[in-house]
Amino acid sequence: AKNKGKNAYEVFHEEMAHKASKRLALEANLRKALQNNELSLHYQPQIDVRTGRMRGMEVLIRWNCEALGGAVSPVEFIPVAEESGVIVPLGRWVLQTAVRQAAAWRKAGLMEDIDHMAVNVSACQTKDTQLMYEVQALLMETGLPPRLLELEITEGVLMENVNANIALLHKIQAAGIHLSIDDFGTGYSSMAYLKRFPIDQLKIDRSFVNDVPGDGAAIAKAIIAMAHSLNLSVVAEGVETEEQVAFLADAGCDVMQGFYFARPMPAEELEVLLRERRLW
Ligand code: C2E
Ligand code: CA
Ligand code: CA
Ligand code: CA
Numbered sequence: 001a002k003n004k005g006k007n008a009y010e011v012f013h014e015e016m017a018h019k020a021s022k023r024l025a026l027e028a029n030l031r032k033a034l035q036n037n038e039l040s041l042h043y044q045p046q047i048d049v050r051t052g053r054m055r056g057m058e059v060l061i062r063w064n065c066e067a068l069g070g071a072v073s074p075v076e077f078i079p080v081a082e083e084s085g086v087i088v089p090l091g092r093w094v095l096q097t098a099v100r101q102a103a104a105w106r107k108a109g110l111m112e113d114i115d116h117m118a119v120n121v122s123a124c125q126t127k128d129t130q131l132m133y134e135v136q137a138l139l140m141e142t143g144l145p146p147r148l149l150e151l152e153i154t155e156g157v158l159m160e161n162v163n164a165n166i167a168l169l170h171k172i173q174a175a176g177i178h179l180s181i182d183d184f185g186t187g188y189s190s191m192a193y194l195k196r197f198p199i200d201q202l203k204i205d206r207s208f209v210n211d212v213p214g215d216g217a218a219i220a221k222a223i224i225a226m227a228h229s230l231n232l233s234v235v236a237e238g239v240e241t242e243e244q245v246a247f248l249a250d251a252g253c254d255v256m257q258g259f260y261f262a263r264p265m266p267a268e269e270l271e272v273l274l275r276e277r278r279l280w
Contacts, residue, residue: 023080025067025068026068026072026076026077026080027080027084027086029065029067029068030063030077030080030081030084030086030090031084031086032067033063033065033090034089034090034093036066038063038064038065038066039061039062039063039090039093040061040062040064040266041059041060041061041062041094041097041098041101041267042059042060042061042062042264042265042266043057043058043059043060043117043264043265043266043267043270044057044058044060044257044262044263044264044265045057045257045261045262045270045273046058046118046235046255046256046257047255047256047257047261047280048254048255049248049249049253049254049255049256050254051279052279052280053113053277053278053279053280054113054114054273054274054278054280055113055114055115055255056114056115056116056117056118056150056255057114057117057118057270058117058118058120058152058257058264059094059098059117059118059119059120060074060120060264061074061078061090061094062074063077078122081122082122082123082124085124087122087124087125088124088125088128091121091122091124091125092134094119094120095119095134095135095138096138098117098119099117099119099135099138099139099142099144099149100142101117101267102117102142102144102148102149103142103143103144105271105274106144106148110271110274110275111148111274113277114148114274115147115148115150115178116147116148116149116150116178117148117149117150118150118151118152118180119149119150119151119152120151120152120182121151121152121153121157122157123157123160126153126157126161126164126165126168127161127164132168132171132172132175135149135175135177136175139175145176146175146176146177147176147177147178149177149178150177150178150179150180150200150201151172151177151178151179151180152180152181152182152203153165153169153179153180153181153182154181154182154183154186154187155181155182155183155184155185155186155187155188155189156183156186156187158181158187158189158193158197159187159188159189159193162193162196165197166196166197166198169197169198169199170198172198173198178200178201179197179198179199179200179201180199180200180201180202180203180235181197181199181201181202181203182203183203183205183206184202184203184204184205184223185204185205185207185208185219185223186205186207191226194226194230195230199232200232200233201227201232201233201234201235202223202227202232202233202234202235203234203235203236203237204219204220204223204224204234204235204236204237204253205237205238206237206238207238208220208223209236209237209238209239209240209244209248209258210238210240212243212244212247212248213243213247217247217251220236220247220248220251220253221251224251224252224253228252233254233255234252234253234254234255235253235254235255235256235257236248236253236255236256236257236258237257237258238257238258238259239256239257239258239259239260239261240258240259240260241260242260244258244260245260261280
């Protein structure tokens with residue numbers, strides 16, 4: 001009813017204008033988010049399938065924007081941050097905050113069961129030649145052993161610029177930092193590329209896990225078999241049901257992450273789980 005009396009072009013034009021202005025508002029507010037202390041990090045446990053213990057955690061950014069009236073999803077603002085370049089200071093802040101948190105937990109003796117803390121790296125960050133220097137300076141400053149840090153790079157980003165990324169991955173590996181390919185199965189990498197990437201782990205994309213039982217089951221099994229034949233460990237993300245847990249455990253998946261176990265949570269809450277040495 002709101003479009004009554006307008007032709008298709010006018011409606012289209014209005015929608016485009018609305019989208020563009022929403023994006024501009026997002027971008028303008030995002031630039032101020034850092035100074036305004038509106039960003040925070042949540043941590044989602046990753047569970048070892050064999051022991052039921054928390055073996056790692058993934059760092060996920062949260063933005064509570066006062067001007068926009070509340071939480072904005074990273075699905076919405078990360079792409080805007082990438083296109084506008086805000087991802088550079090934002091990504092730096094994420095790494096800094098996460099590494100400092102990991103170092104503090106380690107000093108408190110809470111990281112003994114933990115293999116690593118995983119941080120998402122965006123397309124822009126992989127092109128940033130400063131990235132490796134900054135990460136290494138951060139590890140030096142905090143004293144965090146590099147093996148406790150894992151970087152997650154999506155399969156799509158890796159495949160955009162294979163040769164440059166192989167060089168970057170080698171630098172990351174040489175620094176002792178772990179590497180995980182995120183959203184695996186959605187980015188069309190061949191076995192040949194996988195062998196050339198110096199990586200430690202694949203994360204089966206949520207869309208396949210979601211589709212268990214269903215076609216996702218066969219795909220998940222194939223990814224697990226392939227990963228193990230290449231000596232990589234496998235994380236299933238987006239695990240929500242008992243049925244998925246049973247299937248993935250049976251299929252030999254190494255690590256699981258998802259709402260079935262725990263949602264992403266603030267540092268204080270994750271710290272409680274670490275102190276309790278919680279078993280699932
Ligand atoms: P991702 O890296 O694939 O992260 C996993 C997403 O799945 C997270 O969404 C997480 O909250 C959600 N998730 C976890 N378990 C379940 C489950 O069982 N069911 C369902 N339905 N969802 C689950 P979130 O936090 O909204 O983040 C979305 C995406 O935004 C991330 O996808 C990642 O691509 C990006 N992102 C988040 N934080 C950062 C960051 O610090 N840096 C960068 N570059 N990207 C980030
Ligand atoms: Ca991720
Ligand atoms: Ca993912
Ligand atoms: Ca690993």
